Amino acid sequence: MDPHLLRTFVAVARLSSFSAAARELGYTQSAVSQHIAALEADLRTELLTRRPVAPTPAGARLLEHAGPLLLRLDAARADVLRLAAAPPGRITLAASPLAVGPRLLAALPATGVTLRVMPPDAVPAAVAAGDCDLGLVDGPAAPSDPLRLPDVAPLRVTGVGEEELAVLLPAGHPFAGRGAVRLDDLADARWLDAPDVGLPLTAARRALRYEGTDLRALCALAAAGHGLVLLPRRVAEAAGAGVCVPLAAPRLVHRTELLAPATLSGAAAALAARLAAGSPYDS
Amino acid sequence: MDPHLLRTFVAVARLSSFSAAARELGYTQSAVSQHIAALEADLRTELLTRRPVAPTPAGARLLEHAGPLLLRLDAARADVLRLAAAPPGRITLAASPLAVGPRLLAALPATGVTLRVMPPDAVPAAVAAGDCDLGLVDGPAAPSDPLRLPDVAPLRVTGVGEEELAVLLPAGHPFAGRGAVRLDDLADARWLDAPDVGLPLTAARRALRYEGTDLRALCALAAAGHGLVLLPRRVAEAAGAGVCVPLAAPRLVHRTELLAPATLSGAAAALAARLAAGSPYDS
DNA sequence: GGATGTCATCAGCGTTGCTTATCGAAGGTG
DNA sequence: CACCTTCGATAAGCAACGCTGATGACATCC
Numbered sequence: 001m002d003p004h005l006l007r008t009f010v011a012v013a014r015l016s017s018f019s020a021a022a023r024e025l026g027y028t029q030s031a032v033s034q035h036i037a038a039l040e041a042d043l044r045t046e047l048l049t050r051r052p053v054a055p056t057p058a059g060a061r062l063l064e065h066a067g068p069l070l071l072r073l074d075a076a077r078a079d080v081l082r083l084a085a086a087p088p089g090r091i092t093l094a095a096s097p098l099a100v101g102p103r104l105l106a107a108l109p110a111t112g113v114t115l116r117v118m119p120p121d122a123v124p125a126a127v128a129a130g131d132c133d134l135g136l137v138d139g140p141a142a143p144s145d146p147l148r149l150p151d152v153a154p155l156r157v158t159g160v161g162e163e164e165l166a167v168l169l170p171a172g173h174p175f176a177g178r179g180a181v182r183l184d185d186l187a188d189a190r191w192l193d194a195p196d197v198g199l200p201l202t203a204a205r206r207a208l209r210y211e212g213t214d215l216r217a218l219c220a221l222a223a224a225g226h227g228l229v230l231l232p233r234r235v236a237e238a239a240g241a242g243v244c245v246p247l248a249a250p251r252l253v254h255r256t257e258l259l260a261p262a263t264l265s266g267a268a269a270a271l272a273a274r275l276a277a278g279s280p281y282d283s
Numbered sequence: 284m285d286p287h288l289l290r291t292f293v294a295v296a297r298l299s300s301f302s303a304a305a306r307e308l309g310y311t312q313s314a315v316s317q318h319i320a321a322l323e324a325d326l327r328t329e330l331l332t333r334r335p336v337a338p339t340p341a342g343a344r345l346l347e348h349a350g351p352l353l354l355r356l357d358a359a360r361a362d363v364l365r366l367a368a369a370p371p372g373r374i375t376l377a378a379s380p381l382a383v384g385p386r387l388l389a390a391l392p393a394t395g396v397t398l399r400v401m402p403p404d405a406v407p408a409a410v411a412a413g414d415c416d417l418g419l420v421d422g423p424a425a426p427s428d429p430l431r432l433p434d435v436a437p438l439r440v441t442g443v444g445e446e447e448l449a450v451l452l453p454a455g456h457p458f459a460g461r462g463a464v465r466l467d468d469l470a471d472a473r474w475l476d477a478p479d480v481g482l483p484l485t486a487a488r489r490a491l492r493y494e495g496t497d498l499r500a501l502c503a504l505a506a507a508g509h510g511l512v513l514l515p516r517r518v519a520e521a522a523g524a525g526v527c528v529p530l531a532a533p534r535l536v537h538r539t540e541l542l543a544p545a546t547l548s549g550a551a552a553a554l555a556a557r558l559a560a561g562s563p564y565d566s
Numbered sequence: 567g568g569a570t571g572t573c574a575t576c577a578g579c580g581t582t583g584c585t586t587a588t589c590g591a592a593g594g595t596g
Numbered sequence: 597c598a599c600c601t602t603c604g605a606t607a608a609g610c611a612a613c614g615c616t617g618a619t620g621a622c623a624t625c626c
Contacts, residue, residue, distance in 0.1 A: 001286070001356060001359070001360055002285070002286075003284070003285075003286065017572080017573095018572075018573060018574095019571085019572065019573080027615080027616095028615075028616055028617075029572085029573075029574095030573095030574085030575085030576095030615080030616070030617075030618095031614075031615060031616075032573095033573060033574060033575085034574095034575095034614075034615085035614095037574085037575095038614095043360070043363050043364060044364075044367065045363060045364075045366070045367050050572085050573060050574090051572075051573075051622080051623070053572090053573090057366060058363050058366045058367065061362055061363050061366055061545065061546075062359060062362075062363050064437055064545075065355065065358065065359030065362060065363075065436065065437070066359070068355065068434075069352075069355050069356060069359060072348065072351065072352050072355060073284060073352060075348065076284070076345060076348030076349070076352060077284055077326070079344055079345075079348060080326050080328060080341050080344050080345050080348075081326065081327075081328075083328070083340060083341045083344055084327065084328050084341065142425065142428070145425070148431075150434060151433065151434055153348065154347055154348070262344065262347075263344075300603080300604095301603075301604060301605095302602080302603065302604080310584080310585095311584075311585060311586080312603080312604070312605095313584080313585070313586080313587095313604090313605085313606085314583075314584060314585075315604095316604060316605060316606085317583075317584085317605095317606095318583095320605085321583095333603085333604060333605090334591080334592070334603075334604080336603090336604090
């Protein structure tokens with residue numbers, strides 16, 4: 001169960017090829033073959049079928065573990081190195097699309113920051129692994145409840161904002177005139193499935209799937225009647241098309257949280273302080 | 284960042300001794316010394332002070348990561364092996380003290396089960412690492428909210444019960460006559476700090492710390508006025524001493540959840556089904 | 567049916583990682 | 597205060613590991 005073996009295993013599984021994995025990892029095909037053989041001998045189970053190369057049930061199970069495991073390993077390394085490293089002059093901020101709001105825009109200094117927008121579930125990983133110095137994630141939560149984030153590493157979490165939620169409906173929708181909606185009333189409706197933007201609602205029936213982080217496109221789809229979207233009210237109202245109806249029940253808010261590694265260097269610490277400043281949403 | 288190196292590192296840190304760690308791990312002292320040197324060379328940082336042996340700040344940081352990391356590694360191994368292994372005839376059930384209730388007692392077969400009571404935070408680890416076949420954990424939660432468990436591994440979580448909470452007060456306490464209490468009213472009170480039993484309330488002032496999993500002793504302490512305890516109402520009422528006052532606010536319940544690995548063998552699957560049977564608390 | 571590509575296997579070899587042995591430093595003791 | 601014990605660092609030696617390169621077995625494509 002050497003991490004090296006695990007790493008080549010996930011590479012082989014992802015590429016469905018021993019040779020391709022060898023090329024990617026800078027090994028010979030022979031080495032990769034031996035890696036997999038070593039893993040299989042260690043666990044006394046076949047992990048991959050050959051020709052075609054695909055994970056067996058046991059291999060699939062191992063794959064589920066391998067991702068978080070390797071992530072945590074990188075996170076540990078990055079965290080310790082960060083203790084000794086000099087504070088970076090230029091800092092990188094990871095943010096999910098809906099976390100980019102007025103608070104962030106106000107806190108951002110004129111220069112020296114790179115903003116990297118990514119799907120919400122990639123933000124904790126990016127901060128933990130040291131790819132980014134700070135992270136902003138968003139998601140639905142009960143009022144003043146912290147978000148349920150995957151704990152890839154011991155990160156410092158601070159709530160920095162909560163907003164009302166609203167549903168974006170096409171203009172002609174029967175509920176378009178209402179002052180508020182309950183999610184139950186829309187249980188049979190078709191929803192846009194946009195995991196990269198956030199607010200994943202498991203229960204709802206998925207209509208169109210939208211992959212990407214561009215909100216304008218998503219709002220346009222909703223306004224055109226391809227499915228409903230749940231968004232922060234401010235965002236839904238600014239969409240410019242469609243009708244925005246606040247969510248009455250269940251009592252959910254759109255919550256934004258700041259993720260920081262345990263050690264914060266100068267410029268990053270200053271930005272974190274500005275982002276969290278005056279926030280009554282501390283977790 | 285080889286797990287072997289990490290393992291000896293935590294052993295050395297725990298025992299504060301290279302030689303003792305070597306004895307425990309079955310290495311020579313020399314090997315342990317080289318392990319630590321390799322880690323420090325890899326991270327280019329001193330991790331331990333020698334004479335006395337203690338973690339440096341960087342070492343302490345690494346220790347925080349190492350525990351969960353090694354746990355996940357064991358969990359991955361156990362999970363894959365469980366796929367292939369024959370179903371155990373005798374199964375082991377991990378449970379936190381407050382998870383031992385009527386539901387469990389009713390579901391337990393006459394024979395073939397070992398019940399292992401342990402602190403709540405040890406239960407997920409025990410199930411993930413394969414030390415136990417099933418786990419029952421309890422904790423406070425908002426009604427119908429899942430518990431916040433450390434995700435050591437992808438476990439199957441099922442809610443199996445929610446109960447009202449109550450505060451156990453000594454007989455002469457000013458609130459002893461009330462029909463219900465708010466936690467806010469007791470903010471200045473002294474609470475028993477019993478992490479092994481569960482229901483850890485961070486905010487409250489800690490009075491006596493109680494280490495152990497015996498509920499009777501804990502209730503006796505509370506009744507004798509050494510501090511308040513928050514317990515499931517049923518447990519608090521059965522204490523036989525002290526006064527039990529239901530909790531009115533915040534709206535919290537005592538929730539019990541069943542933890543199962545992704546793969547369940549015959550006897551364990553049967554017990555899991557009985558434990559979860561008819562439960563309306565599914566997460 | 568030859569050509570191509572894939573994964574498994576084998577031999578060879580450099581490196582790693584362990585052990586044994588020894589040293590210097592610190593702490594305890596008569 | 598000298599002596600002894602204990603602890604961790606270091607050096608040398610050696611076996612095992614883990615890589616490469618070559619070759620084999622097998623399937624697919626033209």
